[in-house]
Amino acid sequence: MLRGTFELIGDKSISHRSIMFSAISKGNNKVSNFLMGQDCLSTVSCFRKMGVDIEIAGKDVFIKGNGIRGLKPPTDILDVGNSGTTIRLIMGILAGNDFESTLIGDESIGKRPMKRVTDPLRMMGCDITGKDDANFTPITVRGGHLHSIDYKMPVASAQVKSAIILASLYADGQSIIREKVKSRNHTEIMLKAFGADIKENGLDIIVNPVDELFNQDIYVPGDISSAAFIIVGALISEGSEVLIKNVGLNETRTGIIDVIKNMNGNIEIIDERVVGGEKVGDLLVRYSKDLTATTIDKTIIPRLIDEIPVIAVLATQAEGTTIIKDAQELKVKESNRIKTVVDNLKKMGADIEELEDGMIIKGKTKLHGATIETFKDHRIAMSFSIADLISDSRVMLDDTNCINISFPGYFNLLKDLTK
Missing domain, CATH: 3.65.10.10 (Enolpyruvate transferase domain)
Incomplete structure (x- = not known):
């Protein structure tokens, strides 16, 4: 947790x-x-x-x-x-x-x-x-x-x-x-x-x-795209409760919060305020055992494109069929994130199908350990480190140095939060 x-x-x-x-x-x-x-x-x-x-x-x-x-x-x-x-x-x-x-x-x-x-x-x-x-x-x-x-x-x-x-x-x-x-x-x-x-x-x-x-003079709020990994970890790991301070809540970036609420996830915004023209707030996230599937399409994709790999992990723990579509942009990120996510989640036992522009994920599924090919993609590496929290054996990443691209100190934070 x-x-x-x-x-x-x-x-x-x-x-x-x-x-x-x-x-x-x-x-x-x-x-x-x-x-x-x-x-x-x-x-x-x-x-x-x-x-x-x-x-x-x-x-x-x-x-x-x-x-x-x-x-x-x-x-x-x-x-x-x-x-x-x-x-x-x-x-x-x-x-x-x-x-x-x-x-x-x-x-x-x-x-x-x-x-x-x-x-x-x-x-x-x-x-x-x-x-x-x-x-x-x-x-x-x-x-x-x-x-x-x-x-x-x-x-x-x-x-x-x-x-x-x-x-x-x-x-x-x-x-x-x-x-x-x-x-x-x-x-x-x-x-x-x-x-x-x-x-x-x-x-x-x-x-x-x-x-x-x-x-x-500029104050940089916390990165919601980085928070996404800890948020999903708390939602799927039994007994979890985390409070994340000073998260940027720009409405063009908060698609993941909307998706989590649609999936019956327990997430709450506290002390919302404006700093330097940007919305900022604290996020309280708790374990959510009754997650449900959702559909993610072009109406929200631009507001959560970077979070889709870890949302896919979340979807494996939701009852029903989650559909992610209109996400062709994932193919031209640090890796082809559609293929990379689907192939690696299949290794872990997920019921997942690749689409030309996204994926279909059927849950709820018990995940097991595997060796993950990250393609040196920081968001893939972090997503599967979160999958490790609930797998029945260890998830091994073939590269972790890539995480320093966007989240230096990530594993130290994860260790501090793991109880």
């Missing part, structure tokens, strides 16, 4: 953005509760290479902004490591800066599609070249004068949307980004605080160019 109270590490999405937007602002910025995971440190490294003074002290980061047009040509190739957020958002900034830079990443990044970003940036006038017509790394960006754009998003992606928003700050007129479904909106919230001229009209985001952004 899991029991205890703890404060969560900083949100990964907000940590990335806090560095990027501070770097192109004017003045001194402080970021508190920054996530010191490998992905976010890749963002720090990239901006240091472009002449930004960034100092780290404990969980705080101090950034001396260079101004919106003050970045320097990079001293080296910009290596984003495993971070899709870093490469996609930084391309939006690089598109508006008058120098050449080359982006690379690890093996996983080398397989992830980038034309969803490079195509609209090219429409805005940016010169971008790379492997397979700039769909894969290495990618070279020659930035400079950008035109405004009126762009209909083909996929619901906060990373793509954010890249276009950032490029629009440098454009020669008003840009409009039109979403099909609302994706996470941390970029819009934070850039407004920095002084950007951004308005929202339904699913349309209207961005006007700016001469400058201005420094901000």
Whole structure:
């Protein structure tokens, strides 16, 4: 069982953005509760290479902004490591800066599609070249004068949307980004605080160019995507009760809470408040023996795409048939998460079927131990560490180092909570 109270590490999405937007602002910025995971440190490294003074002290980061047009040509190739957020958002900034830079990443990044970003940036006038017509790394960006754009998003992606928003700050007129479904909106919230001229009209985001952004102090709330693993662990492990403090509750990210409530899970939000424009609260989660199946589709997928692997583990302990569909985006994450989840849960005895765009899970099922192939995917590794809590024998992960990408100290926390 899991029991205890703890404060969560900083949100990964907000940590990335806090560095990027501070770097192109004017003045001194402080970021508190920054996530010191490998992905976010890749963002720090990239901006240091472009002449930004960034100092780290404990969980705080101090950034001396260079101004919106003050970045320097990079001293080296910009290596984003495993971070899709870093490469996609930084391309939006690089598109508006008058120098050449080359982006690379690890093996996983080398397989992830980038034309969803490079195509609209090219429409805005940016010169971008790379492997397979700039769909894969290495990618070279020659930035400079950008035109405004009126762009209909083909996929619901906060990373793509954010890249276009950032490029629009440098454009020669008003840009409009039109979403099909609302994706996470941390970029819009934070850039407004920095002084950007951004308005929202339904699913349309209207961005006007700016001469400058201005420094901000930022508190990074706890990462609900990281909390998801402990939440599911508490729901399925008999006798569990955990209180998770200071969790970010941005409505574009709380799909997992809605799903848990639909599944009859015992989760409660306490002391909800607003910090720096973002909703924050404490989550009280208790063991739930009467979980029921649910259907997860396109109406909610963008609000929980990263949590689906651990939701699949949860579904094995729910009575009935859970259907997850419209989740094709899972195929182009750090691994093909549809196949990876289905194959590994089958090894553990789950009744699960792979779909082209998701999976079907029949519960309730007793899970047994197995050796899990993680494909160095941090969310796969953590999901199956949670499955280990209820399996009848040990679950062995073929890689655990990948967890440091998003959740350094994860196993120490899990050990502290395990009773």
